[in-house]
Amino acid sequence: MSAFPIFPREASSFAPKTDALYFTLVVLSGSIALLVFALIIVFAVRYRRGSSAPRGALPSLIKNEFEIGWTSATLFVFLMLFWWAGSNQIEQLLPPAQAMEIHVVAKQWMWKIQHANGAREINMLHAPIDEPIRLDMTSQDVIHSFSVPDFRIKQDILPGRYVESWFRATKTGTFRLYCTQFCGTAHSGMVGSVIIMSKADFASWLAAQRPAGDLAGQGRALFTSLGCAGCHMPGGPIHAPDLAGLYGRRVPLSNGAFALVDDGYIRDRILDPRSNPPAGYDPIMPSFKGEVDDGEILALTAYIRSLGSSRGALQ
């Protein structure tokens, strides 16, 4: 990191694309600005009061064609820019299907990171180079924003909702992570580091963490300790949905609507099970609001997802 940088490092696959657009705009708007300034200065000198330059009515060509001309030229240039910027954006939209997943929980004023194997870090995010990383993020309190300028990514993190972002790092090293949505007193202290390592280094780093079982394993333990298993066991005494193979399905609700079983849906069912239960079930499950924190919900969700469609998992 140089002492006086004037341009951010290009450390992700997005960076060169965003920068290409940025430089094009710098050149384009720079030349428009220079043109305007040059014209103003030339006119100001040439047509200063009492100068000998010719005056009189404007040629009719300038009056009409010029206006139509520069209006349509501006419109055309702007639409081209939109098209380019927009098509660049489409690609950033969806993370690749096989992306590695890292969970981020933002809270006043720290970043809590959980890896798929259960390793946890605070204000640090270790990740391998050249690997698409999907960030699955939620907030425990107010709106935060996950910003890594060297990767050209930024995403607001909303309370009560899951949002995602992704990147593929192209350089190893340490990169600054900021919260860029004002979140209260120590907002400027809500910073961290993203540490990009070679794949081998990352694997050994991950192995060196002493995970308490992977995330789904933690979820399985919670599933038992919180008593979930008592009801959500096929053939149990209480009529409760079987969770195997549930994730990713659309389920009918008692009010006739359908819901997609995803992270947000599972979270809602854990925290507020009484309202609008799935069709065919009574609203008898107790709420776990206050009993489980966001990290534990992530673990439970990971466990339920790990059940996939293998029906034997619960036995």
Added chain:
Amino acid sequence: MSARNVAWLGPTLAWIILLCATAAVAWLGLEASGRLRFGGALAIAALMLGTLAFGLVGVGRNPALLRLVAGAAFLFLALMFFLSFTDLMTRLR
């Protein structure tokens, strides 16, 4: 017709329509269900708004400028609804 006559017939008719519409909404709320209740209530709301505007306020007799002003409010509201719902309806669930 003397200048001291007060034209009350039109407004009174509008008032009767409004009362009937109120009863209809109440009926929808208590008896109907599903799409009939939802669509019916909104349709009657629009009808009542029209009756109030044309029967009691007399928007029809207003100069074009005032009708333009009222129309502009609806236009900008429509833009607000449309663009906000553009976000809501295209969010990835």
Added chain:
Amino acid sequence: MTETALASRAPDPLREPWSDLSRQREAATLGMWLFLMSEMLFFGALFMAFSFSRALDPAAFAEAARHAEIAYGAANTAVLVTSSLTITIAVRAANAERATLATRLLAATALLGVAFLVIKGFEYRDDLRNHLFPGHDFALGENATQIFWAFYWAMTGIHAIHLTVGVALVLRLFWLVRGGRMSLASPQLEVTSLYWHLVDAFWIVLFPVLYVAVRA
């Protein structure tokens, strides 16, 4: 006291900077319509917020709306459309220089407005008894049903504030006209009636939407 005596005692309704009354009336009406346009955006944005929130969880809204008392809402709608009728005829009576009729109808309008607020008060009392104010002892649980009820209180409360202002304005006209301190030709009568109609219009949309449509 005769009606002509009333009218002749009243001060000239012409105001600065106007030199003729019809132009002044035109400006006052335009000004009020512009304000109504602003108010339409005010209420419209509230309805947008409501529809937006409902679209996030229609089921919770339907469940929550079932606890709204249609009887109160319908009664209040009837009261308010009647008051719109009385103020319309009051303005027409004023234009026809029927001072007595105009003042009586203005009084009736204000009374109907107060009646609305009283009925609303009873409804609020029932709602509070049923724990329908969002918060710790809310009856329907910690979910989007609270959002519906938040909008219920916000929308009806904002409407009630507007109506209270309307009642004050109508009462003011009533006192001024009855005491002969305002000419029947003053643009203020029509302008006030426009405001009253707007408050009515807001309720006319609010009742079917909040009490009925969302239940589906």
Added chain:
Amino acid sequence: MTDAVAPIDQAELRRARVVAASYLDSEGGGLSEWLLATDHKRIALLYALMITAFFFIGGAAATLIRLELISPHGHFLTDDEYNHVFTLHGIIMVWFFLVPLIPATFGNFLLPLMIGAPDVAFPKLNLASWYLTLIGGICVLAAMMLGGVDTGWTFYPPYSTAFSNSNVAVAVVGVIIAGFGTIATGVNFVATTHTLRAPGMTWFRMPLFVWTIYATSLVMILATPVLAITLTLVAADRLFGLPVFDGFRGGDPLLFQHLFWFYSHPAVYIMILPAMGVVTEVITCFARRRVFGYAMMVYAVLSIAIIGFVVWGHHMFVSGQSVFASLVFSFLSFIVAVPSAIKVFNWTATLYRGQITFEAPMLYALGFVGLFTIGGLTGLFLASVPIDIQVTGTYFVVAHFHYVMVGGAVSAYFAGLHFWWPKITGRLYPESWARFAAALMFFGFNFTFFPQFILGYLGMPRRYHVYPPEFQPLNVMSSAGAVVLAAAYLMPLGYLTWACFYGKPSPANPWNAKGLEWQTSSPPPKRNFLRTPIVTEGPYDYHDLDIAPEPQARPVDAARAHD
């Protein structure tokens, strides 16, 4: 000229004197004749005094911000103090300085004069607007005194509704009250433009400043109520614990952002449209040239006002808004840049074949064109989604909106203030001081804010008082520029105050300008015109070979005789 009139009747003469007396002349009522004034010109001065006070309060906050940012370690203020200071700066500058800046001062003063009217349509309502704005401002200052507000001027929930331990409700109520004042001003101006134009003042003979005030007023009427209801919901959430924007109880914080930016983006046009109007008047006068493409300028103003309502989503590209919506808003944001570009081209083209002189108003106006061009062009960066993702929430955005609002609106305000100063006060200002201040302001502004573009693309987040050390050089540069800028802002306060008392008396039309406001005396009489003007030509009938009088040869003595 008037010395030929032989008075016949002493009473008649006295009456004529009263009618012809300047609006500044005392009526013997002391302070209350000002505090209860319904004359639009006096209300304009009340506004001018108020916003000057707010400008220096907001400016003091800005000084603290720049002082704090000299060091990356935040030595000078604590977290909470810094948060309070930038919140104060934002709320005061947006709602109590920039929004009323030009509409409520020059709009009030000039709109009736420019259309040949004796006053605005509703003079008492006009005074009420001033009081509402003042009361709103006092509420905000009270909130600051009682412990401060730390949400930023954007009041984003759920921080503002459920988490902030500060006086959010008081500040929010203050902004709502001021909002009603803004709506009343808008209603007043639109009604005035429609109903009080002098005979012959057709729509397409109106000066462009009147058009911009008209368009601005429409934006005020249509946008401000949405802010009012949004902040009412925030206040209700905060005071009564309602969950409207609470994500954990089924609400949606993004709903707030949609509603807030539905107001706050058009609010930018409330600030910049009248500034464009002022600059048009100034450039055409000092270039002695008809405005290039008058009709196009009118359509540009109206389309900016309308399209400005449908671009708000570009503030929300990273908020969790759907990508499709982001693309729609990105497209619309590029479109709204077209009419702004037309205006810049037309100002430049107005100079062509002119007879240009460079008095202080012209320097400020040309400075405006330069800074607004940069501000507008950087808007293109923010309209393109990938770049916006990188720079939103950083100093790039801070620099961009300061270029538009301070480089734009405030420069235009100073252009107008110098241009109409002789009309408003009846006295001339010291020209060389004013030219020096104009140059200093342009230089200081760029010095302060240009480094922030670089900081922003580097990723320095806004609202941070502790920041990584590698950003320090650019921040020090910016703070140094702020010192220059502060000096440049203090200078007019000094020499204009001096000119109030000791400036040379001005003739009715010192610039030899067109426009009805110059056809009456300086300062104008109480009801603006001794007889209603009849308009027979367009607003900018500068003759092609007309030469401006030299500043030294202004017809001061002629003006004395004119009295």
